[in-house]
Amino acid sequence: GAGVSQSPSNKVTEKGKDVELRCDPISGHTALYWYRQSLGQGLEFLIYFQGNSAPDKSGLPSDRFSAERTGGSVSTLTIQRTQQEDSAVYLCASSLGEGRTQYFGPGTRLTVL
Amino acid sequence: AQSVAQPEDQVNVAEGNPLTVKCTYSVSGNPYLFWYVQYPNRGLQFLLKYITGDNLVKGSYGFEAEFNKSQTSFHLKKPSALVSDSALYFCAVRDHTGANNLFFGTGTRLTVIP
Numbered sequence: 001g002a003g004v005s006q007s008p009s010n011k012v013t014e015k016g017k018d019v020e021l022r023c024d025p026i027s028g029h030t031a032l033y034w035y036r037q038s039l040g041q042g043l044e045f046l047i048y049f050q051g052n053s054a055p056d057k058s059g060l061p062s063d064r065f066s067a068e069r070t071g072g073s074v075s076t077l078t079i080q081r082t083q084q085e086d087s088a089v090y091l092c093a094s095s096l097g098e099g100r101t102q103y104f105g106p107g108t109r110l111t112v113l
Numbered sequence: 114a115q116s117v118a119q120p121e122d123q124v125n126v127a128e129g130n131p132l133t134v135k136c137t138y139s140v141s142g143n144p145y146l147f148w149y150v151q152y153p154n155r156g157l158q159f160l161l162k163y164i165t166g167d168n169l170v171k172g173s174y175g176f177e178a179e180f181n182k183s184q185t186s187f188h189l190k191k192p193s194a195l196v197s198d199s200a201l202y203f204c205a206v207r208d209h210t211g212a213n214n215l216f217f218g219t220g221t222r223l224t225v226i227p
Contacts, residue, residue: 033214035214035215035217042219043203043205056213091156093157099207101159103159104157106156
């Protein structure tokens with residue numbers, strides 16, 4: 001079956017611009033996660049959605065980062081006023097529910113010039 | 114706080130030889146442990162997990178991992194390495210007491226030499 005998909009695969013932007021990254025989870029998966037993979041920090045948790053519950057935003061590094069999940073499916077991660085340190089691969093994962101195995105998308109490589 | 118350590122940044126092994134990628138963890142309570150593999154320009158692929166039960170867990174592509182509670186380790190193993198196993202391997206832990214995200218190690222790059 002179809003896995004987690006993410007778009008765009010690559011994004012180059014200028015410092016100060018806003019970007020939106022999209023994630024389509026596996027159909028039927030109620031849990032959705034965003035992670036960031038960067039050279040200096042490894043893989044970091046950003047935000048978690050479970051069903052209609054309020055998201056767990058504890059991993060977001062600053063208030064420039066936000067995410068939403070519409071209709072319990074597609075999610076968008078928005079980074080406002082991008083900085084060079086935001087350059088990383090942003091990975092989305094979904095699972096059947098809380099605590100279940102997470103399956104990852106291919107990621108979006110963000111480069112901030 | 115949860116944490117995962119992968120002490121080796123790089124592991125080289127000859128094709129056909131057994132391989133081991135090391136992982137130790139620190140977590141309150143019983144851990145849920147995972148191994149993922151990342152091929153170039155690809156996302157993370159799930160290999161295997163330990164939740165409870167047998168300490169030896171078998172996963173995809175012939176990989177297995179052994180949970181050792183006394184040593185707080187979850188080393189990844191394969192009896193005979195293939196060149197195609199060359200990739201970046203991540204160990205991760207989830208605290209079963211409620212946190213839902215994964216805490217990842219820094220990754221180990223495995224190179225299998227023909």
